[in-house]
Each structure stands twice: as C-alpha cells, then as structure tokens.
Amino acid sequence: MSRRFVSLLLILLSLGPNLICGQDLSLAEAKQAFAKADAKLKSVYEEAKEIVPGYRFAKIQKGQRDWIAYRDHRAAGAAQFDGAATSGKETANPEYWKAMAYLTDTRIEILNAWMKVDTFAKTWEGTWIDGYGGILRIADNPDGTLAFTCTVVRGPTYHLGNINGTVTTNQTTARFTTRVDNDTPETWLTFLLEGDGRLRVIGENTQFFHGARAYFDGSYLRVRELTAEDRAEM
Secondary structure, three states: OOOOOOOHHHHHHHOOHHHHOOOOOOHHHHHHHHHHHHHHHHHHHHHHHHHOOHHHHHHHHHHHHHHHHHHHHHHHHHHHHHHOOOOOOHHHOHHHHHHHHHHHHHHHHHHHHHOOHHHOOOOOOEEEEOOOOEEEEEEEOOOOOEEEEEEEEEOOOOEEEEEEEEEEEEOOEEEEEEOOOOOOOOEEEEEEEOOOOEEEEEEEOOHHHEOOOOOOOEEEEEEEOOOHHHHHHO
C-alpha cells in the first residue's frame, strides 16, 4: 500500500459519519431507516424537477437510473461483506438496508447540489462529491493556485485512496503532477470544469495513491462551500 494512505477510520469519517454504519440496527429498524430516506429522496426529486432547467434535469434522470443500479449492487455487496449474508439472501440482512439508506442520503445530497449549481461565488473552491464514494475539496490560494484533497472509498470492500497537492489552472482546466520516486512514472490528475456544474477528474498512474479497486476518476458535483471542518480535513 502507498506511503500516502491514511487510516480507514479517518477516510470514512471524512466522507461522512453515516458511511461507517456504526449503529446496531435490527432488520426492521434498518428497513425503516431506508423507507424514511427513500420518501425524502422522492420529495427532493420532485422539487428538482420543478426547479432545475430541463436540459440539466435530463442529466439528473440519466444519473438516477445509473445510480439505482449502483445502489442495489452496492447494498448487496455490503450485506455480504459487512453482514456475512449468503448470496440470494442479502435483503434479509440489516446491512443491506443500512447501505440502501446511506446511499439514498448521498443521492439526496447530489440532487440538492443540482438545485444550487449556479449559486457558488467562486469557480473552483468548494466541496465536491461524485456520489460513488469520492470527495474532492478545493481551496483558492492567495497566489492564484488551488489546494486540493481527493479522498475515496470504493465498493463494499472499502478500497481506499487519498491524494492532495497544489495545482495551477488555465480557466477551465487544472493539472496536478507528482512522482513517488525516480523509479516510478509520473502521476497526473487533470481537473476539467464541464460547464454544467460538474468537474471531471481524470487520473493517470495514480495506483501509488489508492487500493487496487479504488480510483479518483469521475464526475464530481459541488455540494457546498468549504466549511471550517472541510479546511481542517485538507
């Protein structure tokens, strides 16, 4: 594992307290937690349908379909990995419904972010998430560069990744480069503002900074301005 790895606990905490699923819930309680989150998701989805321009809402609809498939697959994996559920009996395990509730809460955060895409005062600065276990924090530096931290937890087996540094920007593009040592290829992270409120991250030779099944690549959506807690995490 890379020298840049941080502990599992710190990464999980940075992605939000619900991810650890520390609550010891019964099957009925876990199902109830999901039902509550699902009802809220439906309400927020209808609100977004009224507020978000049609061309953007079409992207939300596509993302929703992709997310549902991901949610179901990810929850089944959580039941097997965290709950020791046997194949075909995942929905009888509390971990399945706890994961469903957490993932739904994350999707609500994404939908709320779509409704405030145009409200941010700065071009890059803020906290961005991809909805699949990735969080990207970006801060403006006084010299015009950007400081960033990208942390990911991917899949039911919690493969981790963490990378941070300083990048220079050229309007809608920024790039980070580093090298672990003279015997390894250079690592690149390219950041592209996509023009619809999203930020695309493209990585090359990033394997030194994450586990085998983790990755930094993805389409991130800004969910909030940087908080004091975000800055402390950076």
